[in-house]
Amino acid sequence: MSDRTVLTIGTFDLLHFGHVDFLRAAASLGGRLIVGVNSDAFTASFKRPPVMTEDERLYAVSQLGYKAVLNTSAGRELIDATGPAVLAIGSDWARRDYCAQIGVTHDWLDERKIVLAYVPYVQYAPVSTSQILTRIAARDR
Numbered sequence: 001m002s003d004r005t006v007l008t009i010g011t012f013d014l015l016h017f018g019h020v021d022f023l024r025a026a027a028s029l030g031g032r033l034i035v036g037v038n039s040d041a042f043t044a045s046f047k048r049p050p051v052m053t054e055d056e057r058l059y060a061v062s063q064l065g066y067k068a069v070l071n072t073s074a075g076r077e078l079i080d081a082t083g084p085a086v087l088a089i090g091s092d093w094a095r096r097d098y099c100a101q102i103g104v105t106h107d108w109l110d111e112r113k114i115v116l117a118y119v120p121y122v123q124y125a126p127v128s129t130s131q132i133l134t135r136i137a138a139r140d141r
Contacts, residue, residue: 004029004085006117009036009075009102011043013050014129015060018121023066025119026088033088035061036071036078051133075102084114091120 006029012019027033040054050057054070061068071078079087079102087109089098098116099105109116 003031005032005034005082006030006086006088007034007036007079007082007084008088008119009038009071009078010090011038011047011050011129012057012061013043013052014132015052015057016127016129016132018127020064022090022119022121023061023064026117027066029086029088029117029119030084033066034082034084035066035068036075036082037061037068039070039072042072051129073103076104079104079112079114083112086115086117088117088119091118094118 006026008023008026010019012035023033023035037054037057038050040050043050052060058068058070069078069082093101099109106116
């Protein structure tokens with residue numbers, strides 16, 4: 001392990017073992033993991049509003065031992081504020097343009113010497129927040 005800072009950004013709504021496994025893998029890329037937790041308003045601008053409030057999600061992530069900070073925009077501002085050596089993202093972004101999503105370019109990351117690291121989703125039983133919500137809705141019928 002090194003002393004370099006790793007940053008990841010996400011919503012982490014209905015925190016589940018997939019999130020926990022991802023965060024653990026991201027943390028292994030450096031000495032300190034900062035988790036940018038997307039605000040309620042920002043999340044609602046690109047997908048369904050979170051079930052858990054931003055305060056609940058910040059608290060849940062911090063209880064895992066990581067520094068949780070509120071992210072209110074695409075990500076560039078948070079990257080500038082935290083100065084990570086590594087930006088960790090899920091491997092589901094490998095075929096999508098993550099840099100465009102967060103408002104930066106690969107050159108912008110390179111100029112700041114930030115490594116973009118794809119963290120594989122390796123789970124013994126894949127799960128997502130959407131799957132959990134589907135289970136809840138099915139039980140309520």
